Amino acid sequence: MECYFDHVATNPLREEVLEAMMPFLREEFGNPLSVYPLGIKAREAIENARAQVAGLINSKPSEIVFTSSGAEANNFALRGIALARQYEGKHVIVTRMEHHSILNPARFLEKLGFTVTYVNPDKYGFIDPDSIKKAITDETILISVIHASPEVGTIEPVKEIAQIAKERNITFHTDGVATVGNIPVDVKDLGVDLMSMAAHQFYGPKGAGALYIREGQRIIPLIFGGIQEGGRRAGTENVPAIVGMGKAAEITKEELHRKMEHVKKLRDRLVDGVMKIDNVHFTGHPENRLPGHASFCVEFIEGEGMLLMLSAKGIYAASGSACTSKALKASPVLLSMGIPSHVAHGSIVFSFGLENTMEQIEYTLEEFPQIIKRLRELSPYAKGWEGLEEGGTCIQKK
Amino acid sequence: MYTKEVMDHFMNPRNVGEMPDADGIGVEGNPVCGDVMKLFIKVKDDRIVDAKFQTFGCGAAIAVSSMITEMVKGKTLDEALEISKEKVAEALGGLPPQKMHCSNLGADALRKAIEDYKSKKRQN
Numbered sequence: 001m002e003c004y005f006d007h008v009a010t011n012p013l014r015e016e017v018l019e020a021m022m023p024f025l026r027e028e029f030g031n032p033l034s035v036y037p038l039g040i041k042a043r044e045a046i047e048n049a050r051a052q053v054a055g056l057i058n059s060k061p062s063e064i065v066f067t068s069s070g071a072e073a074n075n076f077a078l079r080g081i082a083l084a085r086q087y088e089g090k091h092v093i094v095t096r097m098e099h100h101s102i103l104n105p106a107r108f109l110e111k112l113g114f115t116v117t118y119v120n121p122d123k124y125g126f127i128d129p130d131s132i133k134k135a136i137t138d139e140t141i142l143i144s145v146i147h148a149s150p151e152v153g154t155i156e157p158v159k160e161i162a163q164i165a166k167e168r169n170i171t172f173h174t175d176g177v178a179t180v181g182n183i184p185v186d187v188k189d190l191g192v193d194l195m196s197m198a199a200h201q202f203y204g205p206k207g208a209g210a211l212y213i214r215e216g217q218r219i220i221p222l223i224f225g226g227i228q229e230g231g232r233r234a235g236t237e238n239v240p241a242i243v244g245m246g247k248a249a250e251i252t253k254e255e256l257h258r259k260m261e262h263v264k265k266l267r268d269r270l271v272d273g274v275m276k277i278d279n280v281h282f283t284g285h286p287e288n289r290l291p292g293h294a295s296f297c298v299e300f301i302e303g304e305g306m307l308l309m310l311s312a313k314g315i316y317a318a319s320g321s322a323c324t325s326k327a328l329k330a331s332p333v334l335l336s337m338g339i340p341s342h343v344a345h346g347s348i349v350f351s352f353g354l355e356n357t358m359e360q361i362e363y364t365l366e367e368f369p370q371i372i373k374r375l376r377e378l379s380p381y382a383k384g385w386e387g388l389e390e391g392g393t394c395i396q397k398k
Numbered sequence: 399m400y401t402k403e404v405m406d407h408f409m410n411p412r413n414v415g416e417m418p419d420a421d422g423i424g425v426e427g428n429p430v431c432g433d434v435m436k437l438f439i440k441v442k443d444d445r446i447v448d449a450k451f452q453t454f455g456c457g458a459a460i461a462v463s464s465m466i467t468e469m470v471k472g473k474t475l476d477e478a479l480e481i482s483k484e485k486v487a488e489a490l491g492g493l494p495p496q497k498m499h500c501s502n503l504g505a506d507a508l509r510k511a512i513e514d515y516k517s518k519k520r521q522n
């Protein structure tokens with residue numbers, strides 16, 4: 001049985017979305033800036049998509065700027081606001097829950113002379129609004145807090161933090177890549193100034209993202225050039241991808257509640273079954289989390305081994321273990337939550353989508369415990385972490 | 399990303415488990431990613447007659463452990479000391495570049511197990 005349980009990585013493209021895109025990959029190839037009918041068609045398609053995306057997050061269409069990805073939107077927001085407001089202050093606040101596409105631009109800003117505060121979460125991966133409040137200085141111009149973590153599923157109190165920022169005239173950005181299309185997101189209700197999103201997180205194409213920029217918010221472009229996207233993002237538009245993002249947003253809006261109910265049922269069943277296994281810890285917030293997201297740390301074994309054995313059974317999941325990362329470092333998110341690195345080694349994440357079924361969950365609940373058992377038989381710590389320090393010079397004991 | 403040999407040794411690891419009457423034990427932690435391998439050897443007339451392992455680590459680390467226990471069996475201690483991390487990786491049909499450090503784990507654990515055997519022997 002094939003079970004794709006890695007929806008935080010990406011989602012398949014929906015058939016209806018592909019169909020909507022096809023004409024723009026074929027005969028409707030016009031440049032949206034052209035004045036003849038081919039160009040007008042392309043331009044109208046983009047404006048239609050803009051309205052569809054705006055509809056999903058309750059913004060005005062004019063507040064949506066299309067980008068090539070969620071990562072670009074994050075870069076755009078951080079760098080664009082920091083540069084636009086640098087003469088008012090040079091302090092930026094982000095959290096340790098952020099994606100690389102926030103953390104790395106933040107480090108870049110430090111090189112440009114900005115000061116960045118990295119706020120720690122609690123053990124559930126939750127950012128206390130008070131800890132943001134405490135980090136604010138007279139110099140603070142920008143706060144960026146992820147809406148929900150793809151690694152541990154925790155949903156952050158973005159509305160409260162946006163309020164704190166607003167009272168102090170600080171621009172507030174949220175990375176909504178993991179939430180838009182997965183839970184209801186209303187930018188007016190949240191009160192955010194900017195929000196990033198990515199189409200492939202809700203069954204749209206890769207190569208399409210967007211940044212919501214509240215009307216009146218000044219920002220410096222990331223890509224300078226022509227007048228596309230109101231001069232805020234130059235480059236001939238990726239019309240098929242944008243059309244796909246719009247269509248995916250429209251469909252998602254209609255079916256969001258059904259999807260949430262569906263994936264939550266699958267998630268709850270999986271969590272129930274997995275938590276019966278010894279020495280498995282649930283990571284992230286128990287209730288306040290993405291509905292289709294389950295994350296654990298399985299003690300005494302390593303994540304890549306689990307992924308490979310699961311994959312041999314047709315089950316595809318993710319891990320934040322050191323061995324699975326290119327940098328060979330345990331996920332900074334897990335470490336910042338206070339999970340010791342040897343426990344983070346056993347990180348495993350399942351994320352569900354519309355096409356998953358209860359049969360797949362039951363199948364996984366048959367296979368997964370056996371995989372854990374097999375890997376534990378190979379582990380020198382099968383009976384516990386005793387003696388951990390004798391070999392692992394770099395592993396600190398619990 | 400892994401070769402057929404790596405996947406085979408990972409999915410069906412040879413010589414797994416503890417050896418209560420081991421003559422030498424080597425434990426090595428991997429400072430790069432934090433993994434640990436424990437290697438047990440049984441020695442007779444300066445020849446390794448049996449080897450077992452326990453590994454807390456990635457697929458490559460498990461495959462390396464399994465392969466090295468196969469490679470040392472029947473070898474004299476001097477021959478076993480010649481087994482380098484490159485040789486283990488080669489026997490596995492190669493390792494991805496970012497996984498080369500995992501083969502260190504095996505070679506170093508083996509060296510420690512042999513040292514452990516020798517020092518125990520000296521004490522007797």
Ligand code: FES
Nearest residue numbers: 323431455456500
């Ligand atoms: S042992 Fe950690 S990457 Fe191989």
